[in-house]
Amino acid sequence: MTFAVAADPGTAVAARVRGLCKVFGATVAVEDVDLDIPDGAVLGMLGPNGSGKTTLIRLLLGLTRPSAGTAELLNHPMPTGAAVVLPHVGALVEGPGFHPFLSGRENLRRVAATEPLLPTRAIPAAVDAALERVGLGNAADRRFRGYSLGMKQRLGLAGALLLPRRLVILDEPTNGLDPAGTRDVRRIIAELHAGGATVVVSSHLLTEVEATCTHVAVLQSGSLIAEGELRRLLDADATGLVVTTPDTDLAVATLRAAGLDAYRDDADEPGVVVPAGDAPGVIALLVRAGVAVHEARRGRPRLEELFARLTETAT
């Protein structure tokens, strides 16, 4: 079951992937993935562990070569266009990588020294600003060795945010963060989005994705099983009208007599589900038939439900 909500043709894309495959020995890490990430979107990349999220990100960034297919970043093919594209891309991949014997600030300065778009004179200020932005201002001069998991994660984030980027790719950015840290990440993503940058976030914390993303891509066993704008994806998966009523039998009979598809759903509380029907018409029909309608609402499952269902079905 694949929900493919194609992006409008002509829309600018920050990344485009076609027929992408990556095979490590006998393991297929990424299998025939087609994906467009629209410019300015915040894409949540979802999938259980080992579903190929990180490999897909590494392929996008040109850190590894595809076995087949193509990946384009900011309209340049990867990995050949890396020199042109990567200065405009901030990334945190596979956890933060820093040297334990240097302080957070020194580590970040070393990263900053390699950034093509950062003028040499601007480095100290950029480093300070990035440290403040991720809330590491006070711990900047401590050795990285002594950092907690959350502080390491924040420093990694700071490395991706040293300068304004067109595209920011964050691989599991909330890993190891406390709730306050998670909130910070959400805030930073929102700021990036407001600034016009495209953001790709991979996460297993689905609530984070639902709270911050405009688009979503769901991976399982290396294949893309759902992809598109979050709102439209949720709509497409909507379960129709849910009517809560104690008189479920009467309600089903009434609706079916009127030619509508309806079935009982007593999962939470007794009720009836009408997959296709306009709310005023259904309610009027039921009330006229003497059914006690306690509540009628659109069935919009939370993303977690959708995610669980998608991955379950595909197994």
Added chain:
Amino acid sequence: MAVRRTARIAATIGIVGAVGLGLVAVAGGAYAQPQLPPVTPEDLVNSVLTHADPGPFNGTVELDNDLGLPALPQMPQAANGTSTARVWSGGNHLGRVALPTDTGERTLVSDGTTRWAWNSDDRTVVKRPAGAQADRAAPTDPAAAVAQAIAELRATSTVAVDGTATVAGRGAYELVLTPAPTERTLLREVRVAVDAEKRIPLRLTVLATGSSGPAVQVGFTALTFGPQDPALFTFTPPPGATVTDAPAKDPTTQHQDTTTVGDGWDTVKIMRRPAGTTTATAGPNTPDLSAIGTPVSGTWGSGRLITTAVGSAIVTDDGRIAAGAVPAPVLTDALSR
């Protein structure tokens, strides 16, 4: 594609490096045989015997030793292996020889009036006056020594010119002396590379019967003729050095009673050590021979036999030494006379 081009360049550099390593390794090894005007063996031998003084030169002499002698502490050059000497000659008895080892050096300087011997191991300088040379018998000029040997062996040898060779970058004729079948010797042949221009020996190769490789090879690996820096032929003992005068040599030790038995390739020299001289008093430069060899005895007495690929020696218990490029029976025959 840029990556592919860079990879190709990198591969090229790597191949150049690998090939270069091979070239560096074989450099100085195989040269093509130079084209030289033909020469008859007789003319070549005569020209060697009458060659003019080549004048000042400097060079490097390498000794490849495969004699099979055990290592002697006083004479590291005697053991199997390669040793090098750097020589400078300024003419007029001016000369300098450096014998480098891995960790030190012995330097011999002859400044015309004094002969200096420096040993860096113990920082000693031994000086002895030049002139009135007692050791004329052992020619100091290796080229002259080789020429002398050719003259002695000529009568009992087949002499041939076996093509050409490049030695120390110079064109040379390969003169080959093969012992006549009647000679009782351990040697198969002696090859002398003779400089085509100066007619001096550049390399001496001794091949023994029963082995394919040379038993001993000594020759120049580098040789340049021309005026030498006069400073090379002076020596000032450095600060901290111990300077001693060489002990005036007892005439009896100098003029050892030497008899020669036989001639040509199976010549045996019998020397008599003066009575009372033991290895302990023989001086630091005389190798201690008592530790090596195998005991032998016969009608001539008893002693120790030392054999190498190219010769044998018997040190008798009564103080005689018989040596030659011959098998042991020839030595005992000579001692029995």
Added chain:
Amino acid sequence: MSALPDTGSLRDAPRTAPLRRLLGAEVRWVLRRPRTLVILGLLALIPVLIAVGVTVAGRRAGPGRGLIGAVAGNGLVLPIVAVTVSLALLLPLAVAMAAADAIAGETACGTLRGLLLAPVSRLRLVGMKAFGVLVVAAAAVLVLAVVGMLAGLLVVGETGWQLVTLSGTTLGIGQALARIALVVVWAVGQLAAVGAVALAVSAWTEHPLVVLAAVLGGLIVFGVLGAIPTLEWLQPYLLTSGWSAAVDALRDPMPLTGMWDATWRALCYLAVGLSATIARMLRRDA
């Protein structure tokens, strides 16, 4: 957030950080690393130990035999002897450690990825890393030479500002310094060859220890091969077989053949090592 460059301007934007800044960052990183400092400290101890040993021994007996003995009362020999002695093991170890950290170590830390994402082009990355290793090699040899010179003059300076060569001649301070400088440059060249090969191993593995094991194992194997008489033909191919040539700087007149041969050999190893490093780094996943 400030304005973002539009897609069209991507091609015109800078694609790489200035080379000097990259090299500077690399050198700072290399010299801040504790283990680099530890091994430099160890190297500084070597001339001091030799000086003390020679002084103590010198009071009891006469000058000892061998190369170390040449130091007694002859302080300017100490830097050259210290470099020669350390070239056998400690200097290659220092260089191998630097090379191990340069690529395999960065991979293990997860920082190589960061460099490639900055992006530092893969070729520049090799250049940057090779420079870092070269800096360590030069620092190591310089530490030996400078400390050796100081210790030599202070502790065993009987001949004062003169150097007595192994050939028994005496050199003035100027010539002595020139020879020390020559040995330093020559030794750095030899170590550059070790570093290039170590860097290649470092590029092909993910474990820094593999690099150390490979380099030290290689040195030992070379030493054994060089000691087998029947394998004498192999000698000219072995990097280590020319390493005693530094002693030639203590001879007078100085024979240059040994050092030249060793330098050519080192250049060949350097070319092969760098080429293998580049070949791997162009393709390596990070």
